[in-house]
Amino acid sequence: MGKFLIRRLLQIIPVLFIISFVVFCLVFVAGDPVALMLPEDASPEDIEQLRESLGLNEPFHIQYFTYMLGLFQLDFGESFRYGQSALPIVLERLPATLELAAASMIVAIVIAIPLGIWSATKKNSPLDLLATGGSVLWKAMPNFWLGIMLILLFSVTLGWFPVSGRGNFSHLVLPALTLGTGIAAEMTRLIRSSMLEILNQDYIRTAKSKGIRDFYVVNKHAFRNALIPVVTITALQTSTVVGGTLITETVFSWPGLGQLLIQAVNTRDMAIVQASVFIIAFFVILMNLLADIIYKLLDPRIKY
Amino acid sequence: MAEALLEIKDLKTYFHTENGVVPSVDGVSFSLKKGETIAIVGESGSGKSVTSLSIMGLIGSPGKIEGGEVLFEGQDLTTMSKRNMRKLRGNDIAMIFQEPLTSLNPLFTVGNQISESIRLHQKASKEEAKIKSIEMLKKVGIPRAEKVYSSYPHLLSGGMRQRVMIAMALSCNPKLLIADEPTTALDVTIQAQILQLMKNLTNENDTSIMLITHDLGVVAEMVDTVIVMYAGQVVEYTDVFTLFKEPKHPYTKGLLDSTPKIHELKDELQSIEGTVPAPGTITQGCKFQTRCTRATAKCFVEEPELKELSSNHKVRCWLHEQEEVAI
Numbered sequence: 101m102g103k104f105l106i107r108r109l110l111q112i113i114p115v116l117f118i119i120s121f122v123v124f125c126l127v128f129v130a131g132d133p134v135a136l137m138l139p140e141d142a143s144p145e146d147i148e149q150l151r152e153s154l155g156l157n158e159p160f161h162i163q164y165f166t167y168m169l170g171l172f173q174l175d176f177g178e179s180f181r182y183g184q185s186a187l188p189i190v191l192e193r194l195p196a197t198l199e200l201a202a203a204s205m206i207v208a209i210v211i212a213i214p215l216g217i218w219s220a221t222k223k224n225s226p227l228d229l230l231a232t233g234g235s236v237l238w239k240a241m242p243n244f245w246l247g248i249m250l251i252l253l254f255s256v257t258l259g260w261f262p263v264s265g266r267g268n269f270s271h272l273v274l275p276a277l278t279l280g281t282g283i284a285a286e287m288t289r290l291i292r293s294s295m296l297e298i299l300n301q302d303y304i305r306t307a308k309s310k311g312i313r314d315f316y317v318v319n320k321h322a323f324r325n326a327l328i329p330v331v332t333i334t335a336l337q338t339s340t341v342v343g344g345t346l347i348t349e350t351v352f353s354w355p356g357l358g359q360l361l362i363q364a365v366n367t368r369d370m371a372i373v374q375a376s377v378f379i380i381a382f383f384v385i386l387m388n389l390l391a392d393i394i395y396k397l398l399d400p401r402i403k404y
Numbered sequence: 405m406a407e408a409l410l411e412i413k414d415l416k417t418y419f420h421t422e423n424g425v426v427p428s429v430d431g432v433s434f435s436l437k438k439g440e441t442i443a444i445v446g447e448s449g450s451g452k453s454v455t456s457l458s459i460m461g462l463i464g465s466p467g468k469i470e471g472g473e474v475l476f477e478g479q480d481l482t483t484m485s486k487r488n489m490r491k492l493r494g495n496d497i498a499m500i501f502q503e504p505l506t507s508l509n510p511l512f513t514v515g516n517q518i519s520e521s522i523r524l525h526q527k528a529s530k531e532e533a534k535i536k537s538i539e540m541l542k543k544v545g546i547p548r549a550e551k552v553y554s555s556y557p558h559l560l561s562g563g564m565r566q567r568v569m570i571a572m573a574l575s576c577n578p579k580l581l582i583a584d585e586p587t588t589a590l591d592v593t594i595q596a597q598i599l600q601l602m603k604n605l606t607n608e609n610d611t612s613i614m615l616i617t618h619d620l621g622v623v624a625e626m627v628d629t630v631i632v633m634y635a636g637q638v639v640e641y642t643d644v645f646t647l648f649k650e651p652k653h654p655y656t657k658g659l660l661d662s663t664p665k666i667h668e669l670k671d672e673l674q675s676i677e678g679t680v681p682a683p684g685t686i687t688q689g690c691k692f693q694t695r696c697t698r699a700t701a702k703c704f705v706e707e708p709e710l711k712e713l714s715s716n717h718k719v720r721c722w723l724h725e726q727e728e729v730a731i
Contacts, residue, residue, distance in 0.1 A: 302506040311494035
C-alpha cells in the first residue's frame with residue numbers, strides 16, 4: 101500500500117504539468133485582458149504600454165516560460181483586479197468551497213445509500229418507482245433553478261434560512277441541499293442498478309442458503325460489492341460536482357472558489373483563473389486518488 | 405426402513421413471466437430417507453435446480469411454489485415462517501452449488517464465510533467458530549488450512565473453492581445436503597475427489613444427499629435412488645441398479661445410450677434428437693412426444709401418469725401401461 105501510494109502520488113506530477121499547459125493555452129487564446137483593464141477612451145499608446153509592462157507582447161513560448169517559472173514557485177502572477185498575488189486569494193476562498201462540497205456529499209450519501217438499497221430490494225414496488233422517477237426528475241432540474249426555488253420557499257416565504265452568504269450552519273443548509281440532492285439523484289440510480297446486479301449473483305444465493313437474515317445478506321454481502329462501481333463513478337464525477345459548486349455558489353453568493361472563478365472569468369483576471377483552475381484540477385486528481393485507495397480497501401482482488 | 409427425512413408431494417413451482425405462467429416443476433413427488441443418497445437426473449431445463457431451490461425456499465420472483473408439500477421431518481417447509489425457514493437453512497439443510505468460482509463472496513475471506521454459518525446456527529463465539537472452520541477446512545482436505553482460512557476466494561483454484569463450499573455446507577452437520585451439479589465446473593480429475601469427499605463426510609454423520617446432476621457416471625458411483633426428470637416431471641423413479649439394468653422410459657434409455665462406454669468404442673456418440681421443450685409449450689399428451697422414437701398416437705393426446713411397475717420402480721410412459729395390459 102505504501103509503495104502504491106508513492107507511485108500514485110508521483111503520477112500526479114505529469115498530470116499537473118499537462119493541466120498547467122492546457123490552462124495556459126486556454127488563457128492565451130481567450131483574449132486580451134488589457135481592453136478591460138483600461139478606460140474605454142484610453143489611447144493606443146496607453147494600451148501598448150500596459151501590454152508591454154504585463155509581458156503580453158512577448159511570443160507564446162516566452163510567455164509560457166515566464167508562466168512556468170512562476171508556477172514552480174507557486175506564483176501565478178498578480179491579479180489585475182486585486183493587485184496582489186493570485187494564489188493566496190484563491191487559497192483564501194478554498195475552505196468555503198470545501199465546506200460546501202463536503203456538506204453536499206454528506207447530504208448525497210445520506211439520501212442515496214438507503215434509498216438506492218431500498219429501491220433495489222423492493223424492485224418495481226410503488227416505492228421503487230417513486231424513488232427512480234423522483235431521481236430522474238431531480239436530475240433533470242437545473243441546479244440554479246432548484247437553488248432559487250429553495251430560496252423562495254425556505255428563505256423568502258418561510259424565513260427559516262438566510263437567503264445567501266456564508267456564516268453559521270443555517271447558511272450552509274440550502275446550498276448543501278441544492279448541490280447534494282442533485283448528486284444524490286444520480287447516486288441513487290447508480291446504487292440501485294449496481295445492487296440489482298449484485299443481488300442476482302451466485303454468492304448472494306449462497307449467503308441466503310446459509311440462513312442469513314435478509315438484512316445482512318443485503319447490507320453485508322451485497323452492498324459492499326455494489327459499492328465498488330459506485331465509488332469509481334462518483335470519483336469520476338468530482339468534476340461535475342465542481343461544476344455544480346460554481347453554479348450553486350453564484351446562486352447563494354457563497355464566497356467560495358467557484359464564485360471567485362466566475363468573477364475572474366468575467367473580468368479576464370487571468371492570474372486568478374489560472375490559479376483557481378489549477379487548484380480545482382488538483383482536487384479532482386486528489387479525489388480520484390482517494391477513490392483508488394477506497395477501491396483497493398474494498399476489493400481484495402485489486403492489484404496495482 | 406427408516407422414516408422419510410424429506411418427502412416431496414406433488415410439488416408445483418411456476419414462473420409468472422410476461423408470456424404467461426411457465427410450470428418449471430409440475431407435480432413432482434419423491435422421498436428421501438435418512439442417510440440415503442438420491443440423484444435427480446435430467447437435461448438442462450428439466451426442472452432439477454428449481455426443485456432443489458424450492459426445497460430450500462429460495463425461489464425468487466417471478467417464481468412461486470403453487471402447490472404441493474415439502475415435508476422435512478414431518479414439517480411442511482412451504483408454509484413455514486421465514487424465520488423458522490432461516491433457522492433450518494444452512495443448519496439442517498445445506499446446499500452446494502454448481503459454480504464454485506462465483507458461489508463465494510469475493511470480498512470476504514474464506515474463514516469469514518465459513519464461520520458465518522457456524523456463529524449463526526451454533527451460537528459459537530468468534531474464536532470457537534474459527535477453530536471449527538479450520539477443522540472443517542482440514543476435513544475437506546485443504547492443505548495449510550490456517551492460511552486458507554484468512555485468504556480470499558480469488559486466490560484458490562476451482563477445486564479448492566468447491567472444497568471450501570463443502571466445508572461451509574457441512575460445518576453445521578446438516579441432515580440433508582443438496583448438491584446442485586457440484587462437479588460440473590471442475591476438471592475431471594478433481595471431480596472424483598470431490599464426490600468421494602462428499603460421500604465420506606456425509607457417511608460420518610448419516611447425512612442424506614440430494615444430488616442434482618446430468619452425469620450418469622456420477623450417479624452410478626455414489627447414488628442409491630435415481631429420479632429422472634423431464635420437462636418439470638418425474639418420468640422414471642427407481643433404485644440405481646434397476647435404472648442401469650432395466651431402464652423403462654425411452655428418455656432414460658436415451659440418456660444411458662448417450663453416455664460413452666469404454667468397452668463399446670464407437671465412432672460417434674448417440675444423442676437424443678432435439679432439446680427439452682420450453683416449459684408450457686406442450687399442453688397435450690406426453691411431454692416427451694416430440695423427441696420419442698417410440699411415440700404412438702395416444703402419446704400426442706393423453707398424458708401418462710407416473711405408474712408403479714414394481715415396489716421400487718415407477719415410470720411415466722404409455723408403453724409400459726400397454727405392456728401390462730398385454731401380460
